[in-house]
Amino acid sequence: MNTTSDFDRFAEWFDVLAVTHRLTAGADLRPKMRAEYFAVLAPYSLEAVTDAYESLRRKMKKWPVPADWLEALPRTSSVDRLPALTGDEMRDTEEAERLAYEQPEICRCHLCVAADCHMPPLYVPRTDREGGTLERRHPIRRGKAVLLGEWLHGQRLKAWYVARAQFYELKAKLDADAKAKRALTPEERMQRLITTSRSTIAERT
Ligand SMILES: [Zn+2]
Numbered sequence: 543m544n545t546t547s548d549f550d551r552f553a554e555w556f557d558v559l560a561v562t563h564r565l566t567a568g569a570d571l572r573p574k575m576r577a578e579y580f581a582v583l584a585p586y587s588l589e590a591v592t593d594a595y596e597s598l599r600r601k602m603k604k605w606p607v608p609a610d611w612l613e614a615l616p617r618t619s620s621v622d623r624l625p626a627l628t629g630d631e632m633r634d635t636e637e638a639e640r641l642a643y644e645q646p647e648i649c650r651c652h653l654c655v656a657a658d659c660h661m662p663p664l665y666v667p668r669t670d671r672e673g674g675t676l677e678r679r680h681p682i683r684r685g686k687a688v689l690l691g692e693w694l695h696g697q698r699l700k701a702w703y704v705a706r707a708q709f710y711e712l713k714a715k716l717d718a719d720a721k722a723k724r725a726l727t728p729e730e731r732m733q734r735l736i737t738t739s740r741s742t743i744a745e746r747t
Contacts, residue, residue: 543580543583543584543586543587543588543591544584544626548588549580551588551592552576552579552580552583552591553576553580555595555599556572556575556576556579558599559595559598559599559602559605559606560572560605562599563602563604563605563606564605565605566605578608579608579611582608582611582612583608583611583612585624585625585626586615586622586623586625586626587622587626587679589622590615590616590622590623591611591615593614593615593616594611594612594614594615594616595614597614598610598611598614601614620687621677621679621684621685621686621687622679624677624678624679624687625678625679626678626679626680626681627678627679627680627681627688631678631690632680632681634691634692635688635690635691638665638691638693641665643664643665643666643691644662644663644664644665645662645663645664645693646662647662648660648661648662649662649663649695649699651695651696653695653696653697654695654696654699656696657695657696657697657699657700658700659695659696659697659699659700659703661699661700661703663693663694663695663699664693664694664699664702665691665692665693665694666691666692666694666702667689667690667691668689668690668691668692675689675690676689676690677689677690678690
């Protein structure tokens with residue numbers, strides 16, 4: 543919800559609930575409350591908040607606080623429940639998509655220079671404190687959640703490239719091991735098993 547007409551719709555629902563659910567707050571406080579409740583619900587789509595209102599209107603026995611509104615948002619469409627991308631987030635996302643998540647050139651910003659990092663910045667998903675990704679709703683493209691991302695610079699960018707190199711090194715090693723194993727004939731495998739079990743027995747005794 544982001545337009546004046548959305549606010550007007552919301553204010554109407556708020557006022558209906560204020561009557562039916564006997565809001566005790568005085569008239570002087572109500573505009574402030576309305577604005578505050580709207581701010582909490584603003585990241586969600588008008589359709590989702592409409593559903594929440596319909597549900598609260600029928601089910602709530604007491605005045606619904608913002609947490610009740612949030613709980614009443616529809617669960618069926620999980621993307622509709624997500625906060626919308628802000629203007630800045632949308633610009634960043636679109637720029638990253640356009641560049642295929644990797645800047646075309648090596649960066650010379652102070653972070654990259656200080657870290658002695660000579661790699662093009664990469665766009666990676668941002669994570670919360672628990673390591674989970676942050677999902678948002680695209681205001682136009684429906685259906686699929688957008689992952690919030692950020693450009694890596696400096697030490698973090700360097701660490702990413704090191705981690706990737708280590709991953710490929712490990713993968714190459716595992717692939718080579720698997721290939722070597724596959725290359726053995728059944729007799730060779732049997733022989734290897736016997737040798738291994740012998741040496742294990744020898745170790746035990
Ligand atoms: Zn940089």
